[in-house]
Amino acid sequence: MSSKLDSDLTWSDDEIMTITAAKILKNTDTCFVGIGIPSTAAILAKSMHAPNLFLIYESGTVNTNPQKLPLSIGDGELANEALTVVGMPEIFNYWLQSGRIDVGFLGAAQIDRYANINTTYIGQTYQAPKVRLPGAGGATEIAGACKEVIIIINQTKRAFVNQVDFVTSMGFGDGVGSREKYGLRGGGPSKVITKTLELTMTHLHPGVSKEQVIENTGWELKFSQSMKITEQPKPVELTKIRELIKTSDR
Amino acid sequence: MVKFADLPSAINEFVKDGETIAMEGFTHLIPFAAGHEIIRQKIKDLTAIRLTPDLIYDQMIGAGCIKKLIFSWGGNPGVGSLHRFRDAYQNSWPQKLEIEEHTHAGLTNKYVAGASGLPFTVMRGYRGSDLFDQTSGVVEINSPFSDEVLTAVSAINPDVTVLHAQQADKAGNVMLWGITGVAREAVFAAKKVLVTVEEVVEEFTPKFNSIIIPNIQIDVISLAPRGAWPSYASGYYERDNSAYIAWDKIAKERDTFLTWLDDVIHKESNAKGPKS
Numbered sequence: 027m028s029s030k031l032d033s034d035l036t037w038s039d040d041e042i043m044t045i046t047a048a049k050i051l052k053n054t055d056t057c058f059v060g061i062g063i064p065s066t067a068a069i070l071a072k073s074m075h076a077p078n079l080f081l082i083y084e085s086g087t088v089n090t091n092p093q094k095l096p097l098s099i100g101d102g103e104l105a106n107e108a109l110t111v112v113g114m115p116e117i118f119n120y121w122l123q124s125g126r127i128d129v130g131f132l133g134a135a136q137i138d139r140y141a142n143i144n145t146t147y148i149g150q151t152y153q154a155p156k157v158r159l160p161g162a163g164g165a166t167e168i169a170g171a172c173k174e175v176i177i178i179i180n181q182t183k184r185a186f187v188n189q190v191d192f193v194t195s196m197g198f199g200d201g202v203g204s205r206e207k208y209g210l211r212g213g214g215p216s217k218v219i220t221k222t223l224e225l226t227m228t229h230l231h232p233g234v235s236k237e238q239v240i241e242n243t244g245w246e247l248k249f250s251q252s253m254k255i256t257e258q259p260k261p262v263e264l265t266k267i268r269e270l271i272k273t274s275d276r
Numbered sequence: 277m278v279k280f281a282d283l284p285s286a287i288n289e290f291v292k293d294g295e296t297i298a299m300e301g302f303t304h305l306i307p308f309a310a311g312h313e314i315i316r317q318k319i320k321d322l323t324a325i326r327l328t329p330d331l332i333y334d335q336m337i338g339a340g341c342i343k344k345l346i347f348s349w350g351g352n353p354g355v356g357s358l359h360r361f362r363d364a365y366q367n368s369w370p371q372k373l374e375i376e377e378h379t380h381a382g383l384t385n386k387y388v389a390g391a392s393g394l395p396f397t398v399m400r401g402y403r404g405s406d407l408f409d410q411t412s413g414v415v416e417i418n419s420p421f422s423d424e425v426l427t428a429v430s431a432i433n434p435d436v437t438v439l440h441a442q443q444a445d446k447a448g449n450v451m452l453w454g455i456t457g458v459a460r461e462a463v464f465a466a467k468k469v470l471v472t473v474e475e476v477v478e479e480f481t482p483k484f485n486s487i488i489i490p491n492i493q494i495d496v497i498s499l500a501p502r503g504a505w506p507s508y509a510s511g512y513y514e515r516d517n518s519a520y521i522a523w524d525k526i527a528k529e530r531d532t533f534l535t536w537l538d539d540v541i542h543k544e545s546n547a548k549g550p551k552s
Contacts, residue, residue, distance in 0.1 A: 061353065061354060062354075085302050085304075085455045086302070086456065086457065087455065096354075097353070097354035097355075097515070097517045097520070098303050098353035098354045098515065098517075099354075100302050100303020100304050100353070100455045100457075101303070101515055102304070102454065102510055102514055102515060105304070105454045105455050105485075105510060106510075110485060111454060111456070111485040112485075113456055113458065113459075113460055113487075114302065114327075114380065114384045114457050114458050114461075115384055115385070115388050115458070115461065118380065118381035118384050118385070119381075119384075119385070119399070123381065123400050146377075146407070152406075152410050155366065158350075158357075158361075158362050158365055158366060159351075159357075160349050160350045160351030160357070160358075161347070161348060161349050161350050161351075162348060162349065162377070162378070162379040162380070162405065162407060163328075163348060163349035163379070163380050164349075164379070164380045165379075166379040166381070166382075166401065166402060166404075166405045166407065167379055167380075167381040167400070167401045170400065170401065170403070170404065192406045193404070193405055193406045194405055195404075195405060196404030196405060199404060208403040208404035209400065209403055209424060209425055209426070210403065210404055211400070
């Protein structure tokens with residue numbers, strides 16, 4: 027899907043998701059980043075309004091300032107541009123587990139109405155899955171420990187399900203009290219960014235209708251009374267993101 | 277006492293059928309040359325541990341070396357799926373693959389426990405995830421000093437850890453720099469340690485973010501220039517992202533994979549990628 031509002035402005039799903047995500051990040055945030063759109067959004071934020079955004083990748087790169095988009099979470103670019111590179115016990119135990127990270131930024135294959143996310147398998151059983159996915163990586167503990175979690179996911183009916191096939195990383199479990207029950211100290215998911223909306227149910231992206239959102243969601247979606255339209259990407263934002271994408275090997 | 281040996285001899289002496297092996301290196305310094313030699317020597321029934329199985333274990337799984345995989349993220353980084361891993365797990369090709377799955381934080385801590393000589397260590401993790409019930413060696417534990425319920429993870433102690441590093445000195449100390457992942461923990465957790473290196477130098481020049489593994493922790497060192505390709509060795513060559521993208525096609529079908537095994541692994545000169 028490509029959307030168009032102004033006569034000369036068009037953008038792709040990935041572009042508006044990435045720009046929307048980037049704008050959420052604050053200059054003073056400490057952010058634990060996953061690869062893909064989360065990483066692109068964080069690097070984009072640093073190149074615009076948040077030059078001091080403190081980025082940590084699970085590969086051990088601390089306060090890194092990549093000039094080109096990494097393909098993997100451990101690309102040399104991330105290490106070369108980092109303040110320091112540390113071992114993984116420091117990353118997971120001292121930085122993440124201790125509660126020092128403001129924002130965790132995750133992608134997912136499947137998400138449910140309580141923002142639990144699945145990156146393990148789709149369909150049938152764990153032992154004999156229809157489609158086996160990569161698994162948890164850092165996500166389980168990122169979802170548990172960060173003060174706030176932002177999830178970026180491509181919205182389809184297959185991805186937005188009433189209940190995920192497997193809770194790889196807990197959002198809000200089965201509702202109020204789940205996070206407390208499991209001792210998860212972080213705040214949990216605060217925003218879900220998709221190609222059509224942010225799932226605090228507050229914003230629709232420009233050019234997207236309520237019907238399109240309902241069509242792509244596997245549960246009965248509630249809309250905010252004061253539904254807003256996401257700010258349209260600015261030409262400068264689109265130019266920046268396109269420059270960044272060009273630096274990728276992909 | 278550490279010794280230097282050529283890679284085929286080192287693998288032949290230190291990696292045996294049925295052992296538990298950890299071949300670490302997080303995106304960086306993945307010991308591909310050693311993995312390829314294990315395939316060539318047809319070593320089998322390995323229990324293989326890695327946070328990210330990556331292409332190295334996808335290749336070893338497809339070649340029939342691995343019976344059980346212990347891991348925490350099984351994808352082709354930035355590209356997609358590991359097709360040989362999926363085919364083995366879902367269709368038992370070329371043989372049944374047992375898995376034990378963790379989170380990065382969990383598997384990291386299992387190495388920490390192993391390196392520390394403890395039966396387990398304590399962390400906050402897994403709770404709330406369905407993984408908690410699907411994996412082994414992960415249990416709830418009451419904090420003896422507070423009201424909290426925490427997670428205990430059992431130690432892993434590989435029979436052999438295999439690493440790739442940038443340099444060894446003449447005395448057999450090893451230096452690596454850049455992203456080091458769980459290299460240090462995997463060494464201290466292991467019973468035997470095999471390291472391949474880009475270069476053997478007279479003496480080390482200090483490097484940004486380097487770690488040094490003293491020779492008393494290492495059993496054997498083999499010279500293997502470009503031994504981490506298509507991953508990378510900071511200061512020597514960059515990650516060959518195009519090879520990671522190309523792997524997706526090679527691994528997708530069994531016959532293209534088997535052709536790759538014949539053409540690349542069994543013709544050693546093709547296994548190190550383009551000369552840089």
